[in-house]
Amino acid sequence: MFISVLDHLKITPKRLFPSTAVLFIVTLFCCQTASAVTLKMAFDADPVSLDPHEQLSEGTLQFSHMVFDPLVRWKQNGQIEPRLATHWQQITPTTTRFFLRKNVRFQTGNQFTAEDVAYTIRRLKRSADFRAMFDNISSVIVINKHTVDIRSSHTNPLLLNIMTYVFPMDKVFYQGRDQIVKFGNSFASKHASGTGPYIVKEREPGVRMVLTRNKDYWDTKSKGNVDKIILTPIKNDSTRLAALLSGDVDFISPVSPIDIERTKNSKGVQIMTLPTGRILLLHMNEKRRKEFRDVRVRRAINLAINQPLIVEKILKGYAVPAGQLSASKFLGHVKGLQPEHDVSKALELMKQAGYEKGFRISMMAPNNRYMNDDKVAQAIAAMLGRIHITVDLKTLPKAQYFQQYDERAADIMMLGWQSDTEDSNNLYEFIIACQDAESGLGAYNASEYCAPSINTDIKLANRETNPEKRARIMQRIEVKLHDDAAIVPLYWQYNIWAAKNNLHIDRIVNDQNHPFLGDLVIDEK
Amino acid sequence: MFVFLLRRLVQAFVVMIIISVISFAIQNKLGDPVLQHVSMTVAPAERAQIRQDLGLNDNLVVQYWRFAKKAIHGDLGTSYYYKEPVLDVIFKKLPATFELAFCAIVMVAFIAIPCGILAAIKPKNIISRLVVALSTMGISIPIFIVAIFLVYIFSIQLHLAPSFGRGQTTDVFGLWESGLFSKDGLRHLMLPSISLAFALMPIFVRLIRAEMIEVLQSDYIRFAWSKGLNTRRIYFIHALKNTMLPVITVGGIQAGTLVAYTILTESIFQWPGMGFLFMDAVSRVDTPLISAYLIVVGGIFVVTNTVVDLIYGLVNPTVKLANHGL
């Protein structure tokens, strides 16, 4: 789908007289109309489709926040903020009633009602990517035009967290032509109607997307003043930064930590960073290597790796060294668990385990997935060399890496994980639970570590609604992981944005990396 | 002439078949397309199902047969990411690459030919020494270094040219998205075409110089001197004409180099052309698009070489097409 940028007026005279004089007039004309506030931004990826349910990815969610509105959303302080749902109350342990905002219209002009919410959740349950999250929502009952009941199959402590993924879609617009097609054409992948602050004007996949302000946007209190957004995906870190420094774009993300100092020193440019819950870790495969079955070896590896040094030197301090999976804002976080570094103790443990001479292992890491992932992997390989473990390191592009990851192709593999629900349990389910192909539990458990007690605790934590009890369960998992040295936690990444000084990005960014562009204020020069 | 063209056509066909076989053989080594299109949280069983539905679990021969049957009807498949027939996607990006290459070639022609000639006819001249030295340095500096410095100096420091993208394009007859007719488009074209020209320039300067020197030493030029012909006439009519012949041939062979360089240039400048498309497709494991790109590029190469040979035959009638290069 390619809608021409040029509106009719501009293109007609040029076709008639393709002369420089006309070009000049057109250029003048363009300059005059450009007085509206335009935001040019460059992120590392663009949404793969206009269908918000086709892929669960950062790009899609960023897009959803522009063109659609969620029922509720995360604020910067980690609290939940009402959006299309104004308030909610729990009626029974498994039913929650949501009261919806009135007088909201979709971009097609259709009225937003409870029907749309029910429709959207039903559609989410059909989406391969979102299905798992919505599994325990058993039904959605429309009470009246602006009230809806959401029923779960069992008590669900994370219902609100999940509701941040419900971006009501225009039922009247989509119905009947709403297939979710991953590898082909579909109506929804090329057309969008949401209630959000922006409307898609033009999209050339991989090159650019142009959005204009929704004139009838319901949130009139929002101070956002951006009339037009031009989003360009730029994959290469230095090209993206060059685009900002040369003034070609106004807002970029991410910025490589290496470049932060230089960016800070540039005039007219600001940097914004926020710590996130995205954990980077190493899996030591116990099925492939008998050495890793010995807890002393695993502990020795944990001791040999110096997380604070990696953070300081390679990530320039823009990460938090981790001694566990849960970041401090998560319920499962255990205060005392800090990363330890002690090479002599590690050597002693290796000796006790009978590997004084060390051994040779293979290791794989992606080289374009996480911030400086290949450099971190290389530093780790060198650190393991200190305790006589020779590492054959292979770093590969993410396209190939995750295929290798599924095959558990190396003895040590690197993984980064961001909890979809902003909750510890999501980490445990995917990274550390015993593997089960059917349910998807432990899908990324490349250590093949399996502790039945953890699986039981994960199940408990999924139903426990008392936050204190829940925290205790999850902290128990965290301590067990630490005692078994089952994995090597490395650090929690930062999200990093950079923008021109006249953009007030500090108010709209958040640690999920879905900037609320509808609320962005740009000072006019 | 007709036989020649027919043979070339057969040849092009064979080249394309071989390329398509190769690209098929390697496609599952590039990664798993399914993983690129589902989120990390999708269960492995579900992913296996998607793979099955896409026919990726079939034997490669079966898959190739399926592809070949469609290819006969001109359907090379549908891109996973663009969700459109791959040929449409590629041809939509063709103008961008074509304009970039065109500008670079024009620049090369206007600079390399005079420089090469000068270096050949006045070898002792300071300027021609400089030209020779610069051209030797030029082939020694990798293009990615040149490009990054151009961006640093002209975009970041001087703000003279944009650092990425193609800028505003205009629709020419609804067929061709052109960046040549707007100021913005031309500004965007500056840096990428200069760095591409920079990569090609030294090759041609050296080539033209070497050929010219050789031609100037040939018997007929000596004869022309002894006949007392006008210097300018000897240089620019007699010598230049014969110099350009091999230059054209080599130019055809350099088409392959040009393609490689456009891939590099386009990825550095985020130029939305075919090379960028290819790198993007590789990183997204968009296998139908990768195969189609390789086939199209192979086709373009064969076509350029055929045209070059035709021109060669026209300019120099002593070359019998049927015997030359076949």
Added chain:
Amino acid sequence: MRYFKKDIITPAQSSRWSHIWAGFIGDKLATLALAIFVFYCLVAIFAPLLAPYNINNPNFMDLENAEIAPFWISGDSRFLLGTDAQGRDMLSVILYGTRLSLTIGVCAVLIQTALGICIGLISGYLGGRTDNFLMRCADIQLSLSTMMVAIVFLAIFQAMFGMAMYQQLAMLMLILVIGLAEWPLFARTIRASVLAEKQKEYVDAARIMGISPKRIMFKHILPNTLTPVLVIFTVQISNAIVAEAALSFLGLGMPANDPSLGALISVGFSYMFSGSWWICVIPSVTLIILILVMNMLGDGLRDHLNPKTYKD
């Protein structure tokens, strides 16, 4: 006139070469290039002796020492050229990197030459269908451009040997890939010279005397076609080194803990404007000088041997 005509030269081979040698030495630029090239070769051969640190020592890479500026800026005498982002001594890494790059370049071109000579000789001497077939193969090979052939072969090799094994064979693979990718250049040059030589009387004479085609090809024709090969040889080494650098730049080259010059540049690239410029600039300069020297050497040889090469 630096221009020799072949028929003026006396038949004695030794005097011909010494003549060329004398002319070559007279060319200051070419001599300088040769001297620098010899220096590079020596450095490459004796890298383990010259390097201040042993790069295979587990203690070589120490993150504590990351990004120390060169001696003349930081005053840290442990690291003459500073350290990279992983805390490795730049001087040692560059010495080993040069060794790797040169080895890959020279070996790859040896493969190209061997393949090219055999195919070119056969093609030129036998002619007809064989010639046709081989030259079509060369066309196809050329149409794919080195980079793509390399990408394809590397992918196949990775599949054949598996990731871990591939890691250990990376250098061999790169040599093979670059070697296999550019043989047509040699083949075409040799073929062209063979076609020219074949029409000369001495080949007819040999044939009439009943000497076997194999012997005629290798003993009689080949020596007379070697001059252009020598010239392409030097230029191709520089091309091979650049190709390796470009492959490394695209992430297909040597593994990160065993870097060639190209891999060093590609890793250092992100530090270019971060303030730690030496991580990128020093290996880049090393590489550029090496390539420049190879090209100057090629030019010098071309001027003095004056072969009519198949130009590229």
